[in-house]
Amino acid sequence: MIDYQPLYNALVDAKAEAWAEILPQQLERGFDPTKHGNLAEWQALVDSVPELPTAQRVLDADAVQIGCANDLVLTAKTQLESQLKALHPWRKGPYNLFGINIDTEWRSDWKWNRLKNHIAPLEHRLVLDVGCGNGYHCWRMLGAGAKTVVGIDPMMLNVMQFQLVRKLYGEAPVYVLPMGIEDMPYGLKAFDTVFSMGVLYHRRSPIDHLMELRDCLKPGGELVLETLVIDGGLGQVLLPEDRYARMRNVWFLPSCDTLIGWLKRCGFKNIRLVDVTVTSIEEQRTTEWMSFHSLKDFLDAENPQLTCEGLPAPKRAIVIANAA
Numbered sequence: 001m002i003d004y005q006p007l008y009n010a011l012v013d014a015k016a017e018a019w020a021e022i023l024p025q026q027l028e029r030g031f032d033p034t035k036h037g038n039l040a041e042w043q044a045l046v047d048s049v050p051e052l053p054t055a056q057r058v059l060d061a062d063a064v065q066i067g068c069a070n071d072l073v074l075t076a077k078t079q080l081e082s083q084l085k086a087l088h089p090w091r092k093g094p095y096n097l098f099g100i101n102i103d104t105e106w107r108s109d110w111k112w113n114r115l116k117n118h119i120a121p122l123e124h125r126l127v128l129d130v131g132c133g134n135g136y137h138c139w140r141m142l143g144a145g146a147k148t149v150v151g152i153d154p155m156m157l158n159v160m161q162f163q164l165v166r167k168l169y170g171e172a173p174v175y176v177l178p179m180g181i182e183d184m185p186y187g188l189k190a191f192d193t194v195f196s197m198g199v200l201y202h203r204r205s206p207i208d209h210l211m212e213l214r215d216c217l218k219p220g221g222e223l224v225l226e227t228l229v230i231d232g233g234l235g236q237v238l239l240p241e242d243r244y245a246r247m248r249n250v251w252f253l254p255s256c257d258t259l260i261g262w263l264k265r266c267g268f269k270n271i272r273l274v275d276v277t278v279t280s281i282e283e284q285r286t287t288e289w290m291s292f293h294s295l296k297d298f299l300d301a302e303n304p305q306l307t308c309e310g311l312p313a314p315k316r317a318i319v320i321a322n323a324a
């Protein structure tokens with residue numbers, strides 16, 4: 001069971017009482033097993049994982065590492081592996097848990113490596129990671145010195161994967177909460193750094209998303225935004241007619257200049273484009289821990305520069321900016 005009292009205290013310290021007050025009800029609603037078909041089963045699974053003592057916790061290497069192979073006898077390792085596999089698919093990672101190498105669909109460490117030297121040092125910072133998946137980057141943020149990291153993600157499987165990893169890690173000021181950005185109270189202005197990575201294109205109203213992110217930040221706080229972009233100039237934006245790379249919920253893909261223009265209109269300052277990278281089939285792929293189709297299957301078989309719908313293949317930009 002995660003103790004949320006330290007999170008409550010951290011929010012009160014950051015003058016985010018508006019959130020602290022409604023947090024208990026949000027958690028109760030989010031973890032209500034009657035609202036989600038698999039939740040009771042996943043919760044029982046996490047509960048059944050024993051606390052495994054270890055001195056090994058590494059958060060500043062590519063794989064988030066907890067424990068080593070020698071900490072467990074073979075039977076315990078086999079059991080942990082099957083418990084982890086029961087939470088398939090593992091999309092974000094990699095993790096190395098007691099010698100079990102979770103080779104996830106995404107090499108999320110590559111994204112972290114692209115941005116880590118461009119962000120303000122995270123030491124002493126209260127950090128929000130919007131759309132954090134199973135919390136892989138939250139652990140990296142903690143490893144980079146953040147005081148408290150709060151991830152939010154509405155997908156319950158992600159939250160339960162996080163809970164399992166956190167149980168293995170033990171007490172730590174890192175939390176993943178089952179909620180979306182739309183559940184954040186308005187006008188918090190409490191976080192020192194807010195990450196939104198891989199979320200903007202899932203939002204029907206990208207400007208509202210940027211406003212919501214700005215609203216979570218203290219004045220002068222830093223936004224780290226990562227999203228799909230297209231080639232093109234100011235004003236250019238792609239709104240797929242239907243699916244994009246087989247995904248149903250993809251809305252606006254701006255050019256980098258358009259994205260920067262949106263950030264300016266939303267009152268961000270000091271806007272820097274720090275990286276643009278085409279997503280490769282080495283970075284996002286089918287693995288033993290995510291056995292469904294992946295990027296390779298969503299691209300045009302003859303021309304990998306196009307998706308199977310004939311749209312530009314995924315290219316992602318990282319933009320950093322400060323709230324005014």
Ligand SMILES: Nc1ncnc2c1ncn2[C@@H]1O[C@H](C[S@+](CC[C@H]([NH3+])C(=O)[O-])CC(=O)[O-])[C@@H](O)[C@H]1O
Pocket residue numbers: 092108111130131132133134152153154155158179180181182196197198199202
């Ligand atoms: N309304 C919402 N509010 C918050 N999160 C949401 C919402 N809707 C969807 N999500 C969540 O946003 C995440 C997007 S993945 C990025 C993960 C990580 N950030 C990464 O950068 O690797 C996309 C990608 O694969 O790049 C998913 O976990 C959704 O559940």
